[in-house]
Amino acid sequence: GQNIDQPTEMTATEGAIVQINCTYQTSGFNGLFWYQQHAGEAPTFLSYNVLDGLEEKGRFSSFLSRSKGYSYLLLKELQMKDSASYLCAVMDSNYQLIWGAGTKLIIKP
């Protein structure tokens, strides 16, 4: 079957760095996505990785290792507004998105 694993919840301190991991097992691979979702709102796109390596976009970076079926989202200089759920999703060989359950990130002052 297809499976996406990410931690249920993480806590970090304002100004610090946090890494949210995602491992996947899917039938085929056409890219991995990270979305941010604030409570009660729809997800917003953060990043897309299809080749191995690190993609940096401001305070957020995303890393992919296809051979290991592994990705992480790195958030630097954490701000209170970064408190949200972070969803990892993989596009399979049929170009369907397989969603992880999301990681709830709690930022403490």
Place this chain on the structure above:
Amino acid sequence: GAVVSQHPSRVICKSGTSVKIECRSLDFQATTMFWYRQFPKQSLMLMATSNEGSKATYEQGVEKDKFLINHASLTLSTLTVTSAHPEDSSFYICSAEAGTGGAETQYFGPGTRLLVL
């Protein structure tokens, strides 16, 4: 960036009634739209994929006669929850795909919160 709207944002209805949710791509044409459902503290669950001018493709376990999808134009898809029951209460989110595909160009609507009493 591209904007997708949903209407209504919230709806409360009595059990047995039908509810229509509209999803519009405001500044681009969407050949494909997706309907998701999200229960509290759970991930998004794809309900169906809607292509303009053709019948929607439903995911396993989603009743096509209960969740009617109409993608009448390149900018509008509607989801009608027929004979809604309390267990249908959920957060319904649509997304629209611009261009030739790839979730990077999939834009989400703000969602519709449905409460069935």
